[in-house]
Amino acid sequence: MEENYLAKWLNNELSEEEVTKFKATKEYATYKKIVDATASMEAPEFDIAKAKHDLDHRKNSDQGGKVVTLDSFKKYLRIAAVIALVVGISYFYNTASMDQVVSTQYAERAAVTLPDNSEVLLNAGSKISYQKKKWEKNRNIVLEGEAFFKVAKGETFRVTTNMGVVRVLGTQFNVENREDFFEVSCYEGLVSVRYKEKDIELPAGQALMVINGQLTTYTIAEAQQPSWLLQESSFKSVPLKFVLQELERQFDVEVETKNIDLNQLFTGSFSNTDKNLALHSISAPSGMKYVLEGNKVLFYDETP
């Protein structure tokens, strides 16, 4: 047997042949039992909210003024950083001359400050483009993917997607636009969504969703911001297909399925930081099983 073969076995790095050989040993049964048992173990509970609260308390008492004094400088740094990135991209791609483009890869996010100081947070696998120099004349942002907008007081602009247009005035809202999927959630103020020649007004706490051409509106459960900003992706009666696509974007994995109904509705959420936990949260409620190999995940159903 290869050096450290037990470690390789746990990591699915053994060849089929080696696995067969290993399974034939008399020690295998106990190894399997140990691995199965440890898979269902848990560390003691860690109250992350309390820990953050305690930490914030200490941060503020240990060094009161520090946060405030550095703040404006930090803002400047961040804007400078974003501009640098954008220049880099337009240098390589040399797109339409004035366009500012910021895009994120899978498992990546970005923060952007617009010319009017509004903030945009881009989720994984997303892209925004806008005209920076002509911003005053053309306050329009083209979005592919998902982004959260914190609009500066008194400012207004449009977010254009291939599914619909969102107009805003001093507000906070989230737009998600993926293939066959369009969702707008308003967290503060008022936004107006133009979808198929119709204007729909969304006050704070309301959301709108279009899946395969079917439009529904619903109330957002007491949230101040979309859950992905808190490292969680949540869904309410969304076809499983879209949930798995989001999983691919968040962890940069490839999902395959076998005997799975991709149109079954999924309600729930998954962690954006803990891959195993995320896989578990998706598979358990739908009664699916999964195997993870490298960056490939296979979801399957054993019962025919």
Next chain:
Amino acid sequence: MKADNINNVCEEEVYASIFSTHSKTIFNYIYYKFGNEEKAYDAVQEAFIKLWENCAKVSPQKAKSFVYTVANNLYLNVIKAEKVRLKYKEKGPSTEYESPEFILEQQEFKEKLDNALQALPENQRTTFLLNRIDGKKYAEIAEMEGVSVKAIEKRMHLALKTLREQIDGI
């Protein structure tokens, strides 16, 4: 997250996101080492206070290894290790019938496993549990422990080997 575009740990948003991503792992990491919840909790606090104090100097990419290093160094003057207690996740009501013998056997196995885990050298136990419970990749554990991936493979191998020998009584 690659995130070269979110650029400063002093930004509360960036800082909070680093906290929510890594605090639980640090807690578990220190707990697996010493079996002391309070010390593990304090290690998280210390690591993130230090990160805040140095936020201008530490890039978001470096923040992860920074907090692990601080947490790690905190207890270099070895504190007395206590028993590491691990719970088993509650399973939903089982649909299969399980005989009392089977349940008893399970119970005994868990007890043996518990003792065997306890008896492992600290570095093997920590590595093994970070992989098994937290799903950390060997490369990530190597980064936390400041050793090579190969060394982590060795620890994993030895840990599993020793656990089996203890349980089977060889």
